[in-house]
Amino acid sequence: MSADLIASRQAEVIEEFSLFEDWMDKYEHLIELGKDVPSIDDARKTDDHLIKGCQSRVWLAADAADGSTVQFTADSDAIITKGLVGLMVRVLSGAEARAIAEADLHFLDAIGLHQHLSPTRSNGLASMVKQMRLYAAALAARQA
Amino acid sequence: MVNLSLPERIRKDFPILQREVHGKPLVYLDNAASAQKPLSVIEGQREYLSNYHANIHRGAHHLAQLATEAFEGARSKIAAHIGAGSTDEIIYTGGSTDAINLIAQAWGRANLVAGDVVLVTRMEHHANIVPWQMVCAEKGARVEAVNVHKDGTLDLEDFATQLERHQPKLVGVVHASNTLGTINPAAKLCAQARAAGAVTLVDGSQALPHLGIDVQEIGCDFYVATGHKAYGPTGIGFLYGRREVLEAMPPWRGGGEMIKRVSFEGTTYNGLPHKFEAGTPHISGGIALGIALDWINGIGTADIAAHETALVQHAHSALGTLSGLRIIGTAPEKVGVVSLVVDGLHPYDLGTLLDGQGFAVRTGHHCTEPLMDHLKLESGTLRMSFAAYTTREEIDRTVIALDRAISMLR
Numbered sequence: 112m113s114a115d116l117i118a119s120r121q122a123e124v125i126e127e128f129s130l131f132e133d134w135m136d137k138y139e140h141l142i143e144l145g146k147d148v149p150s151i152d153d154a155r156k157t158d159d160h161l162i163k164g165c166q167s168r169v170w171l172a173a174d175a176a177d178g179s180t181v182q183f184t185a186d187s188d189a190i191i192t193k194g195l196v197g198l199m200v201r202v203l204s205g206a207e208a209r210a211i212a213e214a215d216l217h218f219l220d221a222i223g224l225h226q227h228l229s230p231t232r233s234n235g236l237a238s239m240v241k242q243m244r245l246y247a248a249a250l251a252a253r254q255a
Numbered sequence: 256m257v258n259l260s261l262p263e264r265i266r267k268d269f270p271i272l273q274r275e276v277h278g279k280p281l282v283y284l285d286n287a288a289s290a291q292k293p294l295s296v297i298e299g300q301r302e303y304l305s306n307y308h309a310n311i312h313r314g315a316h317h318l319a320q321l322a323t324e325a326f327e328g329a330r331s332k333i334a335a336h337i338g339a340g341s342t343d344e345i346i347y348t349g350g351s352t353d354a355i356n357l358i359a360q361a362w363g364r365a366n367l368v369a370g371d372v373v374l375v376t377r378m379e380h381h382a383n384i385v386p387w388q389m390v391c392a393e394k395g396a397r398v399e400a401v402n403v404h405k406d407g408t409l410d411l412e413d414f415a416t417q418l419e420r421h422q423p424k425l426v427g428v429v430h431a432s433n434t435l436g437t438i439n440p441a442a443k444l445c446a447q448a449r450a451a452g453a454v455t456l457v458d459g460s461q462a463l464p465h466l467g468i469d470v471q472e473i474g475c476d477f478y479v480a481t482g483h484k485a486y487g488p489t490g491i492g493f494l495y496g497r498r499e500v501l502e503a504m505p506p507w508r509g510g511g512e513m514i515k516r517v518s519f520e521g522t523t524y525n526g527l528p529h530k531f532e533a534g535t536p537h538i539s540g541g542i543a544l545g546i547a548l549d550w551i552n553g554i555g556t557a558d559i560a561a562h563e564t565a566l567v568q569h570a571h572s573a574l575g576t577l578s579g580l581r582i583i584g585t586a587p588e589k590v591g592v593v594s595l596v597v598d599g600l601h602p603y604d605l606g607t608l609l610d611g612q613g614f615a616v617r618t619g620h621h622c623t624e625p626l627m628d629h630l631k632l633e634s635g636t637l638r639m640s641f642a643a644y645t646t647r648e649e650i651d652r653t654v655i656a657l658d659r660a661i662s663m664l665r
Contacts, residue, residue, distance in 0.1 A: 134277045134611035139663060165602045167634065188634065189601035190664055191608075207302050 112211030113180070128222035136225070141194030148197035149204070151184040161203035162242050165227045165235030167192045173246035179207045179254055181247050195224075197238050203243055208254060211247035216240065261562045262646045265554065269644055279613030282649045287433050287592050287640030289483045290464055292547075297489060299546040300539045310535055312512065326538050329545025330528070336548045337459075338469035339495050343527035346494040346501075347536050347656050351460040352382040354479035354494035356429075357531060357554050358456060359386035361507040362477075362500070367424055368453075369395030374423035374453070376439075377403040377412075377629050378432045381622045383458045384487055387427065399423070403629060407435035407584030414444065418451040422534040426453040430462035434638065435584030436567065436592030438466070445474045454500065460484055464642065465563055465590040467556035476500045482540065486642075487547030491540030494531070508533040509568065535661040559643045563591035566641045566650060573654045577661065591641030594621075600664050602637040608660035609637075614653055 131137045151160065151172050162169040176182045180182030183204045187193040202218065203211050224236070266272055271291045274281050283291060303325065309318035311326050330342045339345055348354040363386075365374070373387045377400045387398045399421055402410035409428075415584055418426070426448035445455040456477040462468055463480040470478045477500070481492035487641055496504070502517040506524055510533035515523040524530050531597045552558065570593045574580055579598035597605060606618035619635040639653060 135608070135663075136657075138608055140609050143662060167601050189603045191604050192601075 113207035113213070117202060117206050117210060117214050121216070121221075124198065124218050125221045136166070138191060138194075141198070142190050143194070144197040144201070145187075145190050145193035146211040148193055148200055149182070149184045150184065151186050155184075156186065160240045162235055164238040165192060167235075169193075169196055169235060169239060171196065171239065171242055171246075173243070173250060174252050175208070176205075177211075179251075180205055181208050181211055181250055183243065183246075192235070196238060196239055198224075199236075199239055200245060203247075207252035212244050212251055214244075260646075261554065261558060262644050265293075266644050266646075268295070270294060270297070270356075272644060276613045276615070277611055282614045282652060284639040284641065284645065284649070284653060285615045285617050286464070286642040286645070287461060287484065287621075287638065288628070289489070290486050290642050291511065291644070292488070293486055293550050295548050295550055296543045299545045300488065303539045303542050307624055308538070311538055325542045325545075327542045328467050328663045329543075332545040332548050333493050334495075336468070336552070337480075337495060340471070340498065341493050344495055344498055344501065346496065346528045346531045347541055348479070348492045348494050349490055349537070350481035350483070350492035351380075351458060351479045351586050352386075352481075354477075354492055355382055355456070356386045357494055357507050358479075358496075359390045361504045361531070362454070363387070363390035363425070364393070364564050365505050367391065367394040367396045371396035372421040372423040373398050373425045373427065374401065374421055374448075375399075375427045376401040376416055376429065378407070378409065378435060378437065378623065379427065379429050380433055380458065380460065381624070382460075383427050383429060383456075384625065387425075391547065396424075400625065402539070403435075403626065405630070406586060407432070407437045408586045409437070409439050409444075411440075415447060418447060418453070422447075422451060423453045425456060426451075427456040427458065429455055429460075430468075431459075431465065431590040431592075432463050432584070432623075432626075433592065433640075434594055434623045434626055434636065435586065436589035436594070437584060437586040438462075438588040438590060441473045441475065449474065461590055461592070464551070464559075465556075466560055470495050482544040482547060485544075485547055486550055487544040488537075488540045491537045491544050493544075498527065501531070504531075506530050506533070510534045512536075554643060560590075562643060563645075564589070566591055566645055566647065567593060568651050569647050570641075570654075573650060574657075577654065577658055580657075580659075583630065583632065591645070592638060593640070594636040594638045596632060596634075597661055600661065601634050603634070604664050605637050605657065605660050608663060609653070611660070612656045614656050616653075616656055618663055 156170045160170040169187045171185045172180050183200045185196045269291050307321040309322045311323040334342045334345045391423045402413040448455045455475040457475045459480040464485040478495040484488040513533040583594040602618035617638045
């Protein structure tokens with residue numbers, strides 16, 4: 112079940128981040144996570160794939176894989192933003208489209224990143240989450 | 256007696272400076288966005304709201320009189336602070352943006368015609384660009400911009416050339432740049448613009464907290480500033496306008512306060528300054544802005560300017576020790592603003608890692624996108640901006656924190 116997959120990955124991330132007391136350690140970890148983001152093809156780094164509302168630039172693409180699941184690829188010109196998008200990709204990529212669209216992403220609160228979700232924040236994490244859900248909903252509609 | 260430095264004397268006036276961010280002592284270096292408030296400003300608002308709040312001007316009762324006296328008293332303080340000839344020349348606004356929109360909508364719509372030019376500089380804040388683009392689009396007029404040199408100084412030769420070429424109806428210049436710190440020679444520019452027949456507007460948003468201002472000496476027709484960057488509250492600022500120019504201007508917003516008599520047959524308008532102040536104003540804000548100016552004058556603008564000049568020099572040399580770091584804006588005359596970029600690193604990453612260590616800075620284009628495009632700084636800059644309470648030690652600690660951020664990202 113994809114919902115279970117997303118839930119277990121969230122639990123994993125929460126446990127991982129619980130090791131860090133200091134914000135700087137969390138950022139250090141995000142910087143590391145950014146290095147493992149499945150890269151979006153350079154050819155797809157166009158305005159179509161650009162997420163609006165970020166101070167840095169974030170490109171995100173979603174592709175259907177194995178029938179009903181979604182694979183995300185992404186990139187950013189800022190390293191911490193890339194870590195944030197990497198975290199989202201790690202939790203959601205490979206899950207079923209419908210499960211992604213409806214996912215309860217409580218891990219962002221749990222690891223203290225909720226403050227990055229407010230629409231006024233310049234990193235656009237809220238826009239990323241919204242775009243990932245929209246992509247997934249569109250793919251789910253096509254698969255139905 | 257021990258001779259205390261300026262910050263040592265005044266930091267106790269700012270309760271917020273005692274707080275921590277992410278478990279670390281706050282180092283607040285985002286003063287160009289908004290300055291923190293001294294106790295007198297905080298208390299002044301509380302005192303008004305708890306003791307003598309009432310609507311101003313109309314009430315027949317005691318509280319209305321107290322509130323009116325305080326609000327109009329603050330107007331006198333503003334007039335005195337910037338050397339205006341009379342309180343009639345001071346219009347309360349929501350801030351600088353609101354003041355420029357007032358000029359664009361009242362003066363601009365009455366005076367601009369097809370083919371006219373409004374001349375601004377490439378270092379203007381969006382607030383001194385967009386209101387002009389809006390009214391120009393409506394009138395078939397256009398906005399032209401004066402070049403800015405790589406070091407962040409205004410291209411004075413280009414200024415003269417464009418004055419000659421375009422014969423602009425209005426010239427708008429920022430007194431001090433919020434992104435570069437550059438202090439422009441406002442008096443000289445206004446004299447040239449006036450000689451070319453233009454009406455002049457100076458945006459003093461960054462000048463009010465840092466410099467002594469004398470609108471007679473500058474010789475401008477309009478001068479605008481906002482309260483919250485000058486230790487006052489948000490939502491309040493002012494427009495200074497030369498009496499003749501203001502008198503010839505039609506009102507912009509209609510409503511209460513701005514009228515002499517209203518009837519369905521025809522309405523007559525109030526005199527200056529109330530003609531431009533429709534509706535109930537930000538009374539507590541106006542009163543507190545007056546208190547903020549008292550606070551500034553209690554120290555003296557010359558001392559504040561000298562302190563910040565020393566901080567800028569110190570920051571420039573301390574930052575020079577970090578490799579790959581470039582300071583954006585090295586004009587000889589600067590207010591307390593230091594913009595920088597680090598080769599290969601995004602300002603957002605640096606700003607985030609400074610925030611994680613308790614340092615509040617701003618990153619991005621600072622509402623000056625045309626300037627960032629001109630300087631080819633696609634991702635903007637990281638900006639440290641100082642106030643009277645900023646210490647040399649805070650700057651030293653910022654440089655260490657920045658060094659740590661850079662090594663984490665490389």
